[in-house]
Amino acid sequence: xxxxxxxxxxxxxxxxxxxxxxxxxxxxxxxxxxxxxxxxxxxxxxxxxxxxxxxxxxxxxxxxxxxxxxxxxxxxxxxxxxxxxxxxxxxxxxxxxxxxxxxxxxxxxxxxxxxxxxxxxxxxxxxxxxxxxxxxxxxxxxxxxxxxxxxxxxxxxxxxxxxxxxxxxxxxxxxxxxxxxxxxxxxxxxxxxxxxxxxxxxxxxxxxxxxxxxxxxxxxxxxxxxxxxxxxxxxxxxxxxxxxxxxxxxxxxxxxxxxxxxxxxxxxxxxxxxxxxxxxxxxxxxxxxxxxxxxxxxxxxxxxxxxxxxxxxxxxxxxxxxxxxxxxxxxxxxxxxxxxxxxxxxxxxxxxxxxxxxxxxxxxxxxxxxxxxxxxxxxxxxxxxxxxxxxxxxxxxxxxxxxxxxxxxxxxxxxxxxxxxxxxxxxxxxxxxxxxxxxxxxxxx
Numbered sequence: 001x002x003x004x005x006x007x008x009x010x011x012x013x014x015x016x017x018x019x020x021x022x023x024x025x026x027x028x029x030x031x032x033x034x035x036x037x038x039x040x041x042x043x044x045x046x047x048x049x050x051x052x053x054x055x056x057x058x059x060x061x062x063x064x065x066x067x068x069x070x071x072x073x074x075x076x077x078x079x080x081x082x083x084x085x086x087x088x089x090x091x092x093x094x095x096x097x098x099x100x101x102x103x104x105x106x107x108x109x110x111x112x113x114x115x116x117x118x119x120x121x122x123x124x125x126x127x128x129x130x131x132x133x134x135x136x137x138x139x140x141x142x143x144x145x146x147x148x149x150x151x152x153x154x155x156x157x158x159x160x161x162x163x164x165x166x167x168x169x170x171x172x173x174x175x176x177x178x179x180x181x182x183x184x185x186x187x188x189x190x191x192x193x194x195x196x197x198x199x200x201x202x203x204x205x206x207x208x209x210x211x212x213x214x215x216x217x218x219x220x221x222x223x224x225x226x227x228x229x230x231x232x233x234x235x236x237x238x239x240x241x242x243x244x245x246x247x248x249x250x251x252x253x254x255x256x257x258x259x260x261x262x263x264x265x266x267x268x269x270x271x272x273x274x275x276x277x278x279x280x281x282x283x284x285x286x287x288x289x290x291x292x293x294x295x296x297x298x299x300x301x302x303x304x305x306x307x308x309x310x311x312x313x314x315x316x317x318x319x320x321x322x323x324x325x326x327x328x329x330x331x332x333x334x335x336x337x338x339x340x341x342x343x344x345x346x347x348x349x350x351x352x353x354x355x356x357x358x359x360x361x362x363x364x365x366x367x368x369x370x371x372x373x374x375x376x377x378x379x380x381x382x383x384x385x386x387x388x389x390x391x392x393x394x395x396x397x398x399x400x401x402x403x404x405x406x407x408x409x410x411x412x413x414x415x416x417x418x419x420x421x422x423x424x425x426x427x428x429x430x431x432x433x434x435x436x437x438x439x440x441x442x443x444x445x
Contacts, residue, residue, distance in 0.1 A: 026116020027109050029058050033121075035106050036061075039095050052269070054230075058120040073118035076111040085110070146422030148189045149409040152196035153372075157217060158411070158420060159199050160428060161187040166201045168217060171413050171420075174428065174442035178220030183211050189236045198223065198259075202236035202247055210249045212236050214259060224262045228255055235278040237287075244301070246287055248275030254289055256301070266304045270297060277320040279329070286347045288329055290317035296331045296339075298347045308349040312339060312357065319367050323391065324374040328355070330391075332365030338379060340394055358394040361385055366408045371416040376433070378419055380407045386421055388433065398436050 053065030070081035087093035148161040166180040187203040204210035210229030235248035254268040273292025315334035344351035363382030409422030428442035
């Protein structure tokens with residue numbers, strides 16, 4: 001009996017002195033990310049990723065691609081990523097071809113991370129994409145080129161897009177009311193909300209990141225930023241009800257964003273070139289896009305479904321605009337033509353029609369806008385000309401003398417009596433919309 005008691009006491013003592021065995025901690029995602037960078041980003045980088053699977057960040061990995069989410073947290077055996085690396089999915093072992101395969105230790109690390117829950121990095125390490133350039137002091141004051149302009153009848157303001165900033169200028173005097181900052185690189189596009197309370201702008205660093213933002217017009221306060229594209233943005237539009245922001249990028253994608261919380265609603269894919277121009281139909285149900293793939297596409301906003309593709313253009317398309325009644329659409333680009341389409345209520349393929357195709361300029365058409373009454377079109381081009389047209393038959397009504405520099409930015413002002421032209425030399429000038437008589441020149445930047 002005493003022997004049994006002594007044995008029990010010894011066992012009890014050992015239970016307190018021997019350390020409990022615990023499972024090793026799962027590797028941090030930063031280690032896995034380093035392996036992706038070593039073996040995978042050539043095919044799964046942020047631009048034109050194979051099967052739309054981007055392995056640049058934890059968020060992009062967990063978003064997945066065409067085949068779904070490649071990782072099953074807690075189960076590496078069932079994860080498509082591991083099946084692909086090991087060749088268990090019936091396809092080639094990844095990375096494909098003669099590319100160096102993962103070492104056994106590297107594969108084990110990825111498996112351990114997945115089995116440990118596939119958690120994000122302990123410390124936020126999403127890569128900050130920066131453009132590294134030498135610091136060279138300019139000999140003269142750099143020109144702040146104008147890339148885009150937009151007009152809001154209330155409160156009678158012009159938005160002027162320049163490098164890293166947007167100016168809100170009085171539409172009568174040209175005086176600056178607010179200067180909006182916060183975007184990187186060239187600001188390539190600006191647009192107002194229908195009620196004129198918000199202004200949106202888009203830009204970014206080519207090959208690195210696209211950015212868009214919304215500000216309050218009344219006081220110039222930044223409302224929200226939108227980031228998710230992997231290349232510079234060239235177009236931005238607010239939906240007629242102000243609930244959605246549409247962005248078009250050199251990464252060939254269109255994204256729709258919730259303006260209330262900044263969340264990405266959906267991504268529209270189908271273009272095989274940069275998206276240079278966007279336009280919401282006034283009812284908000286259809287979005288049009290102009291692309292470097294030589295097409296104009298129509299999309300159903302509610303679902304992201306492609307409704308139609310206009311393939312008549314022979315070269316890249318830069319600009320697109322709906323008429324105020326939503327029944328007509330104009331587009332232009334590098335083939336020097338303006339095309340006018342009739343768009344049906346449903347906008348589905350087979351119900352839309354090309355009405356006119358006009359050789360409009362001696363250079364690429366940069367921008368086309370409708371007057372608010374839908375009767376007149378205004379266009380600018382790389383031949384440094386600005387013209388205005390009968391919007392029904394595309395008959396030229398007038399033109400300006402060749403401009404001192406390219407004018408990628410044009411907009412009609414109040415009552416369509418005047419229009420404004422923004423140039424790459426940084427100047428902003430007003431003109432009479434009937435006679436073309438030049439008016440005030442806003443201060444050059």
